[in-house]
Amino acid sequence: MAKLHLITYGCQMNEYDSERVAGLLGKQQYDLTDHPEEADLILINTCAIREKAEEKVFSKLGQIRGLKQKNPSLIVGVMGCMAQLQQGAILERAPMVDLVFGSPAIARVGELVERARRERRPVLETGEGPLTKLTSTLPRPDRLKAFVTVMEGCDKYCTFCVVPLTRGRERSHSLESILEEIRGLANQGYREVTLLGQNVNAYGTDLTPPTDLAALIERVNEVEGIERIRFTTSNPVNLTSRLIRAIRDVPKACEYLHLPLQSGSDRVLERMNRGYTRGRYLELIAELKETVPRIALSTDLIVGFPGEREEDFEATVEMVERVGYDSLFAFRYSPRPRTPAAEFPDQVPEADKARRLSRLLEVANEVGARKNAALEGREMQVLVDGVSKKDPRELSGRTRCNRVVNFDGRGRRLYGELAHLRITQAMPHSLRGTLVSAEVPALAS
Ligand code: SF4
Numbered sequence: 548m549a550k551l552h553l554i555t556y557g558c559q560m561n562e563y564d565s566e567r568v569a570g571l572l573g574k575q576q577y578d579l580t581d582h583p584e585e586a587d588l589i590l591i592n593t594c595a596i597r598e599k600a601e602e603k604v605f606s607k608l609g610q611i612r613g614l615k616q617k618n619p620s621l622i623v624g625v626m627g628c629m630a631q632l633q634q635g636a637i638l639e640r641a642p643m644v645d646l647v648f649g650s651p652a653i654a655r656v657g658e659l660v661e662r663a664r665r666e667r668r669p670v671l672e673t674g675e676g677p678l679t680k681l682t683s684t685l686p687r688p689d690r691l692k693a694f695v696t697v698m699e700g701c702d703k704y705c706t707f708c709v710v711p712l713t714r715g716r717e718r719s720h721s722l723e724s725i726l727e728e729i730r731g732l733a734n735q736g737y738r739e740v741t742l743l744g745q746n747v748n749a750y751g752t753d754l755t756p757p758t759d760l761a762a763l764i765e766r767v768n769e770v771e772g773i774e775r776i777r778f779t780t781s782n783p784v785n786l787t788s789r790l791i792r793a794i795r796d797v798p799k800a801c802e803y804l805h806l807p808l809q810s811g812s813d814r815v816l817e818r819m820n821r822g823y824t825r826g827r828y829l830e831l832i833a834e835l836k837e838t839v840p841r842i843a844l845s846t847d848l849i850v851g852f853p854g855e856r857e858e859d860f861e862a863t864v865e866m867v868e869r870v871g872y873d874s875l876f877a878f879r880y881s882p883r884p885r886t887p888a889a890e891f892p893d894q895v896p897e898a899d900k901a902r903r904l905s906r907l908l909e910v911a912n913e914v915g916a917r918k919n920a921a922l923e924g925r926e927m928q929v930l931v932d933g934v935s936k937k938d939p940r941e942l943s944g945r946t947r948c949n950r951v952v953n954f955d956g957r958g959r960r961l962y963g964e965l966a967h968l969r970i971t972q973a974m975p976h977s978l979r980g981t982l983v984s985a986e987v988p989a990l991a992s
Pocket of ligand 1: 708746
């Protein structure tokens with residue numbers, strides 16, 4: 548068997564794509580290896596969302612150059628968003644790369660690798676291709692949680708974002724093809740699925756007849772063996788009352804929503820072309836909290852977007868406190884090539900961005916810690932997915948609201964099981980609990 552070393556940067560969509568690539572190449576006799584020095588093929592799945600992510604790729608390619616010098620038959624490929632957007636720069640800065648291809652070409656990865664091997668000159672494949680549902684995965688020992696892409700692309704054209712340029716327009720996979728994939732995962736033992744799309748709650752509007760994410764979640768709920776359903780990433784513009792009710796009413800839908808806000812200032816939201824105001828966002832939050840009182844909320848925020856003034860930034864901080872996010876991801880704005888915001892004249896100095904980011908994270912940590920503390924004493928269900936990072940004698944699981952809880956499993960074999968815990972202690976980024984009951988009570992001998 549030939550050996551494949553696969554390096555993945557970026558979002559869950561990229562992790563999903565990498566799994567599919569590994570599955571497809573597995574059929575062509577490529578075995579995964581963790582050791583780049585023994586690989587016959589190295590593929591880097593890239594992210595273009597931030598400049599830092601791109602620099603990481605170039606630095607990794609610099610390391611791989613040495614391996615290629617030692618082993619000239621090694622094939623090196625770059626795939627994903629950066630490949631789609633920066634093919635010229637990749638070949639210029641790393642001329643030893645043999646293959647560059649975007650996400651639409653993933654279904655043909657085997658053929659592209661063979662072409663690169665045969666032709667011995669760089670193979671470029673970065674056009675838009677037909678939408679193909681890839682269900683091929685490598686058998687994994689930890690079959691528990693899986694990502695399932697339900698739609699590709701995005702039509703929203705936020706002024707800071709490259710996704711519409713790298714992933715193309717919004718296109719939904721058919722409901723039946725998604726269900727078939729999820730039934731297959733359930734048969735392999737998976738218990739949790741996360742439905743993925745850059746703009747997942749726009750799912751189905753482009754299908755004939757049209758459908759929606761709520762309908763998809765209802766159907767996934769019927770798949771035997773699957774216990775939990777999550778979805779990401781949602782856009783406030785497409786968040787409907789029907790979807791909010793589905794989170795409340797569909798038993799396997801988890802009470803957790805990641806709803807990117809990006810900025811708390813209407814002026815900045817408009818310049819970002821986000822399509823909603825702070826008032827509209829707060830209306831949605833009110834409806835969510837009223838319909839699903841125990842819902843956990845997370846968000847994405849950008850600080851230092853061009854033209855962001857101190858008062859705009861303070862409006863963002865105020866939103867974090869007002870909404871009471873359980874967790875959030877905050878980033879300094881970094882200009883991306885070919886996006887409108889990169890050309891805006893009023894770029895914010897890096898020092899201001901850094902100061903604002905650290906203040907925002909401080910507030911977010913305080914808010915998150917308060918939310919965690921409020922869970923002490925509560926009984927919660929976790930899906931046990933491993934051992935504690937700090938103490939391998941302890942088990943670890945995630946609540947339906949996506950928090951990590953570490954606990955003493957009292958010697959029980961609980962991996963992959965649903966356990967009920969009482970939360971005894973809230974830490975800044977995790978919880979501690981004690982076992983109340985579990986699906987499999989057998990004691991280890
Ligand atoms: S909705 Fe999300 S993926 Fe689409 S353009 Fe805006 S930030 Fe990018």
